[in-house]
Amino acid sequence: MSKMYVGENIIKVDSKEKVIGKALYPDDLSFEGMLYLKIKRAVHPHAILRKLDISKAEKLPGIVKIITAADIPWVKNFGLIIKDQPVLIGIGQKMRYMGDALAIVIAENKEIASQALRLIEVEVEKLEVISDPIRAIEKDAPPIHNNGNILATHYLEKGNIEKGFAQADLIVDKEYRTSFLDHIPLQVESGLGVFDAKTEVITIWAATQWIHDTQADMAQALGLPKEKIRIIQPAIGGAFGKREDISVHLHLALAAMLTKRPVKLTYTREESMITQSKRHAFIVRAKTGATKTGYLTAWQVEVIGDTGAYASSGPAVVRKGLYHCTGPYNVPNVKGVAYTIYTNNTYAGAMRGFGTTQMAFAYESQMDILAFELGIDPVRFRLQNAYEIGSSTPNQQILNTSVGVKDTIQEAARMANWKEESR
Amino acid sequence: MSTHKLTIEFIINGQKRKIETTPFTRLLDLIRDDLHLTGTKEGCGKGECGACTIIMNHQLVASCLVLAPQADGAEIITIEGLGEKGKLDPIQEAFIETGAVQCGFCTPGMVLAAKKLLEENPHPNIEEIKRGISGNLCRCTGYKKIIEAINLAAKRLTQQLEEEKGKEKNV
Amino acid sequence: MKNQEGQYFSPQQIPEALEILSKYGKEIKIIAGGSDLLVQYHDRLYEIAGWLDLKNLTELKKIELNSSEVSIGAMITHSQLEKSPQIKNYFPILSRAAAEIGSPQIRNRGTIGGNIVNASPAGDLLSPLIAYEAKLVLLSSDEKNIIPAEQFFTGPKKTILKPNQLLTQIILPLPPQNCYSSWVKVGKRKALAISTIALAMVVKMSEDNQIIQGAKVCLSSIAPTPLEIKEVREEMIGKTFSQVNFTKLAQLVEDKISPIDDIRGTKEYRKEVARRIMIHCLEEIYSCWRDKCLPIN
Ligand SMILES: Cc1cc2nc3c(=O)[nH]c(=O)nc-3n(C[C@H](O)[C@H](O)[C@H](O)COP(=O)(O)OP(=O)(O)OC[C@H]3O[C@@H](n4cnc5c(N)ncnc54)[C@H](O)[C@@H]3O)c2cc1C
Ligand code: FES
Ligand code: FES
Numbered sequence: 001m002s003k004m005y006v007g008e009n010i011i012k013v014d015s016k017e018k019v020i021g022k023a024l025y026p027d028d029l030s031f032e033g034m035l036y037l038k039i040k041r042a043v044h045p046h047a048i049l050r051k052l053d054i055s056k057a058e059k060l061p062g063i064v065k066i067i068t069a070a071d072i073p074w075v076k077n078f079g080l081i082i083k084d085q086p087v088l089i090g091i092g093q094k095m096r097y098m099g100d101a102l103a104i105v106i107a108e109n110k111e112i113a114s115q116a117l118r119l120i121e122v123e124v125e126k127l128e129v130i131s132d133p134i135r136a137i138e139k140d141a142p143p144i145h146n147n148g149n150i151l152a153t154h155y156l157e158k159g160n161i162e163k164g165f166a167q168a169d170l171i172v173d174k175e176y177r178t179s180f181l182d183h184i185p186l187q188v189e190s191g192l193g194v195f196d197a198k199t200e201v202i203t204i205w206a207a208t209q210w211i212h213d214t215q216a217d218m219a220q221a222l223g224l225p226k227e228k229i230r231i232i233q234p235a236i237g238g239a240f241g242k243r244e245d246i247s248v249h250l251h252l253a254l255a256a257m258l259t260k261r262p263v264k265l266t267y268t269r270e271e272s273m274i275t276q277s278k279r280h281a282f283i284v285r286a287k288t289g290a291t292k293t294g295y296l297t298a299w300q301v302e303v304i305g306d307t308g309a310y311a312s313s314g315p316a317v318v319r320k321g322l323y324h325c326t327g328p329y330n331v332p333n334v335k336g337v338a339y340t341i342y343t344n345n346t347y348a349g350a351m352r353g354f355g356t357t358q359m360a361f362a363y364e365s366q367m368d369i370l371a372f373e374l375g376i377d378p379v380r381f382r383l384q385n386a387y388e389i390g391s392s393t394p395n396q397q398i399l400n401t402s403v404g405v406k407d408t409i410q411e412a413a414r415m416a417n418w419k420e421e422s423r
Numbered sequence: 424m425s426t427h428k429l430t431i432e433f434i435i436n437g438q439k440r441k442i443e444t445t446p447f448t449r450l451l452d453l454i455r456d457d458l459h460l461t462g463t464k465e466g467c468g469k470g471e472c473g474a475c476t477i478i479m480n481h482q483l484v485a486s487c488l489v490l491a492p493q494a495d496g497a498e499i500i501t502i503e504g505l506g507e508k509g510k511l512d513p514i515q516e517a518f519i520e521t522g523a524v525q526c527g528f529c530t531p532g533m534v535l536a537a538k539k540l541l542e543e544n545p546h547p548n549i550e551e552i553k554r555g556i557s558g559n560l561c562r563c564t565g566y567k568k569i570i571e572a573i574n575l576a577a578k579r580l581t582q583q584l585e586e587e588k589g590k591e592k593n594v
Numbered sequence: 595m596k597n598q599e600g601q602y603f604s605p606q607q608i609p610e611a612l613e614i615l616s617k618y619g620k621e622i623k624i625i626a627g628g629s630d631l632l633v634q635y636h637d638r639l640y641e642i643a644g645w646l647d648l649k650n651l652t653e654l655k656k657i658e659l660n661s662s663e664v665s666i667g668a669m670i671t672h673s674q675l676e677k678s679p680q681i682k683n684y685f686p687i688l689s690r691a692a693a694e695i696g697s698p699q700i701r702n703r704g705t706i707g708g709n710i711v712n713a714s715p716a717g718d719l720l721s722p723l724i725a726y727e728a729k730l731v732l733l734s735s736d737e738k739n740i741i742p743a744e745q746f747f748t749g750p751k752k753t754i755l756k757p758n759q760l761l762t763q764i765i766l767p768l769p770p771q772n773c774y775s776s777w778v779k780v781g782k783r784k785a786l787a788i789s790t791i792a793l794a795m796v797v798k799m800s801e802d803n804q805i806i807q808g809a810k811v812c813l814s815s816i817a818p819t820p821l822e823i824k825e826v827r828e829e830m831i832g833k834t835f836s837q838v839n840f841t842k843l844a845q846l847v848e849d850k851i852s853p854i855d856d857i858r859g860t861k862e863y864r865k866e867v868a869r870r871i872m873i874h875c876l877e878e879i880y881s882c883w884r885d886k887c888l889p890i891n
Contacts, residue, residue, distance in 0.1 A: 010522075012519075012522070015518070018527030019515040019524060021502035021530075021531045186474055235526070235528075237527075239526075269466070269467045
């Protein structure tokens with residue numbers, strides 16, 4: 001195999017610009033005559049907007065415009081998989097989490113924009129706040145979206161689960177819970193927008209992990225052909241999945257279109273945490289069977305993924321988690337179901353591992369508990385069940401190349417100075 | 424309230440500057456928006472991340488927690504002030520070579536923290552390096568390569584110093 | 595610096611500062627290192643009517659030692675406390691507590707005065723200061739008040755400081771020859787961690803180093819203000835180390851505190867940890883004492 005790159009130290013093309021501070025991230029860019037945006041966000045995690053009074057805020061000297069849903073009736077919802085996320089919440093519509101946008105404040109400087117946020121008066125009709133997915137699926141729970149709180153259900157089946165449990169000498173049945181997590185890319189969401197009145201092209205300088213999908217989603221939301229939207233990636237400042245979703249893009253586009261001036265929007269760190277995606281909090285119920293000699297016979301799971309207020313990549317993430325329910329271990333009989341659930345938490349989306357990280361906590365814990373109960377060294381227990389060439393995954397993919405898990409376990413044990421436990 | 428102006432003077436990256444500002448402007452904003460030195464970054468605005476790190480009066484400082492007028496009379500170094508005559512500082516070189524730069528957003532602050540650390544302690548051990556950069560968060564690298572970079576820079580700087588001493592002796 | 599509107603003052607002399615305070619003290623904010631204020635007013639600095647910046651008051655930037663006490667200027671930073679030979683020598687846990695605050699960037703700007711007046715229940719210098727029996731000098735243009743540190747705090751972020759007063763100095767009585775101290779801070783990480791719980795302990799011994807003559811245990815982050823567990827005194831004073839039951843003392847500390855649940859820890863966690871760090875501190879103090887009394891030769 002070529003040794004040109006693997007294992008070699010390659011100097012990155014952009015690292016010089018970055019060490020001298022000349023790499024330009026979105027917040028480092030500016031244009032003559034640029035205006036600054038701030039977003040008025042939801043005042044309650046689940047409520048119907050009854051009144052939005054911007055009159056005081058509009059009077060503040062330096063305020064150029066405040067855009068509300070009433071100004072943009074043609075604009076449609078957006079979203080990565082399902083278009084369930086509104087650009088601005090209108091009167092009579094629902095805010096579903098604290099990050100929902102109510103108004104775009106456009107001002108001559110950042111300070112005036114923040115001041116104006118505090119002058120906007122909001123009246124809402126509060127609804128029950130659902131912060132727990134278990135509550136969300138109860139019959140009497142208020143639906144957060146029209147079609148109820150179960151956004152997606154995925155199933156998995158391999159072999160015969162009953163037979164598998166019948167062969168087991170030991171069955172371990174446990175529930176695991178993981179928490180939400182923010183990616184915290186060090187650059188917060190930030191971008192600039194310029195509208196060219198002649199060509200009617202909107203240009204956005206902002207990070208995205210799906211440049212063409214973002215363009216397409218923006219175009220459908222704004223009712224424009226794709227060629228009217230141009231996205232330029234500045235230096236990104238970390239992503240980790242958090243930049244798969246649209247953040248500043250649509251608000252910038254609207255502000256640039258309606259003011260015909262260059263505009264800039266940079267979130268605060270708190271705003272980034274409240275508004276943009278999270279790693280899904282999972283509830284994993286795992287039931288695993290093994291023989292006395294330490295071979296896995298059956299693995300059954302139920303996964304409940306809290307996707308928060310909007311779908312984002314949720315259905316794909318939770319399904320991916322389900323498919324990885326046994327980790328890198330051979331199990332002939334597998335059965336599983338995964339629910340992606342809407343709640344009023346900040347929406348969850350892609351984050352490094354895409355659902356598999358949460359599952360790892362569950363399956364590795366199961367493996368430790370089984371090894372302990374069976375009195376088998378946990379490294380040996382893992383090795384004798386680990387995938388190899390020819391193994392089949394829970395969704396019955398046959399692994400026919402590059403299966404390194406046994407080597408990895410052995411190397412990890414060596415580095416940790418692991419001594420086989422004899423009990 | 425915010426329209427009240429005052430004039431402050433300071434030295435930044437070796438240059439004397441006189442500039443009008445307000446009592447409500449953060450030094451970070453003055454550096455980025457008024458002086459257009461955008462190498463100094465904002466990651467949190469609350470002293471937690473170190474992206475806004477500068478060296479002010481020979482000390483490592485989070486510029487998001489300093490008012491512009493507090494910098495009156497100060498001597499300031501930002502990332503743009505490192506290196507001489509178009510040559511990179513050995514710390515910058517080491518960051519590039521060891522792969523300590525990923526998204527690069529933490530890099531300016533991290534390099535300045537390393538600079539300050541090596542000035543005060545030319546031969547830091549791993550624990551001392553960790554403490555020296557403990558006010559700077561990096562979300563990409565996992566720090567390992569940053570620590571390697573600082574180690575490498577420390578070695579090179581010591582070598583450089585010894586070579587210079589050697590030259591002096593020869594003269 | 596010229597300032598037409600009176601929004602930003604940076605006087606060179608204390609009397610001038612006091613005059614500004616007596617005029618505008620109710621409206622303006624005193625600013626030292628700004629590491630608490632700029633966080634509290636993040637994104638809304640414009641709400642502040644004006645500043646009294648202490649940065650030019652050189653009088654407040656001194657650590658002075660005389661035969662009976664050390665006086666620390668309110669503008670002394672955590673970095674200076676950490677590095678000061680006098681502080682390290684006489685008040686080692688004050689230096690240690692300062693060394694564990696925030697990060698280098700925070701220690702270089704944050705001041706002892708700011709830490710005290712900010713009066714956070716998690717303020718890391720407060721417990722050591724109370725354990726060392728610190729007094730605070732509060733100055734206004736009318737009067738000078740010197741009060742024991744523990745009387746200063748009335749609640750979370752609440753103190754007895756009046757709008758016309760400036761905290762100028764922190765006075766610490768020089769400890770006797772045989773004084774031992776210990777400090778433990780428990781946080782989520784080693785740097786940039788607000789204390790989940792912290793404990794400072796100072797034990798003073800008789801001249802012959804045998805009898806305990808003073809014992810102060812003070813905890814942070816377990817009550818609205820830093821809290822001394824006064825009952826410890828009764829259990830220790832007048833005794834020798836061998837007469838003191840560490841387990842019982844630790845239990846006493848656990849029993850006497852009633853912390854709350856918050857984002858940094860639960861009530862149960864804090865009680866349990868309080869007991870354990872009390873034992874840790876007693877053991878550290880005991881081993882220092884033993885090393886001094888029974889030198890290994
Ligand atoms: C990222 C970060 C991490 C931190 N970590 C810690 C930590 O680990 N432990 C800890 O204890 N603290 C921590 N802090 C809090 C803070 O740094 C300290 O409390 C610091 O000592 C405050 O001092 P300052 O000079 O910056 O105060 P400032 O912000 O300038 O002032 C704080 C308050 O005190 C008043 N004040 C200041 N000086 C005087 C004076 N001389 N007379 C009268 N009033 C005065 C001000 O008006 C204000 O109300 C942290 C802060 C940040 C941002
Ligand atoms: S921006 Fe100043 S420390 Fe994060
Ligand atoms: S390189 Fe991305 S935060 Fe450090």
